[in-house]
Amino acid sequence: MRTCILVLVLVGGLLFVRVLPGTAGDRHYHGWKHTEDHSGEFGRSLAAPWPFRSRTERLQAAAIRPSQTRDAMETELVGTGVLRVTNIHFVTGKARLTAESRQVLDGVGRLLMDWPSLRVEISGHADSRGSEKLNQVLSFRRAKAVRKYLIRRCPIIRGRLLAPVGYGESQPAAPNSTVQGLAKNRRVEFRVLNRDELVRIAQMRAHRARGK
Numbered sequence: 001m002r003t004c005i006l007v008l009v010l011v012g013g014l015l016f017v018r019v020l021p022g023t024a025g026d027r028h029y030h031g032w033k034h035t036e037d038h039s040g041e042f043g044r045s046l047a048a049p050w051p052f053r054s055r056t057e058r059l060q061a062a063a064i065r066p067s068q069t070r071d072a073m074e075t076e077l078v079g080t081g082v083l084r085v086t087n088i089h090f091v092t093g094k095a096r097l098t099a100e101s102r103q104v105l106d107g108v109g110r111l112l113m114d115w116p117s118l119r120v121e122i123s124g125h126a127d128s129r130g131s132e133k134l135n136q137v138l139s140f141r142r143a144k145a146v147r148k149y150l151i152r153r154c155p156i157i158r159g160r161l162l163a164p165v166g167y168g169e170s171q172p173a174a175p176n177s178t179v180q181g182l183a184k185n186r187r188v189e190f191r192v193l194n195r196d197e198l199v200r201i202a203q204m205r206a207h208r209a210r211g212k
Contacts, residue, residue: 125185146188
């Protein structure tokens with residue numbers, strides 16, 4: 001049985017309408033994956049799960065977010081006191097980590113194990129799409145999921161990871177007016193709270209390296 005699919009997309013205040021041919025029962029329409037929000041509030045806002053967001057975001061992420069190597073992560077942590085990880089992904093609208101993100105977090109866990117005296121805050125951040133309240137709650141749940149995963153994989157760092165914090169859209173790393181900016185704002189950060197200790201250890205290690 002042939003059906004027609006009416007697609008409504010709101011971009012910058014303009015409503016775009018497109019009619020696509022489809023087949024009843026299909027779960028993919030022209031390469032766009034149909035995902036359902038099991039809460040029953042399907043497509044309630046641009047920040048909530050909607051049919052075409054998940055695959056598009058993954059493609060955008062792959063295009064602008066290079067993988068962070070161990071050396072690159074450590075350099076960022078030492079230089080800024082903050083490790084910003086933008087290639088940690090979740091199921092759309094939820095706090096469930098994807099398989100590839102677990103691999104990224106395994107690397108973060110190994111890095112933190114090498115800095116045993118640091119106290120680290122895990123914070124979740126969101127872009128500006130959707131309601132401020134929804135973004136704050138979702139960013140907290142995602143930060144909590146990251147902390148839970150790291151503790152399960154690396155129990156030794158449990159005492160160093162403080163309670164997770166969700167900042168929602170309140171601390172953007174880039175303007176939300178571009179695709180690249182939106183992607184940078186969907187992130188998880190690991191912020192060192194005892195920065196003096198971080199500097200002390202880094203200087204000690206650098207001194208030892210020069211002495212070899």
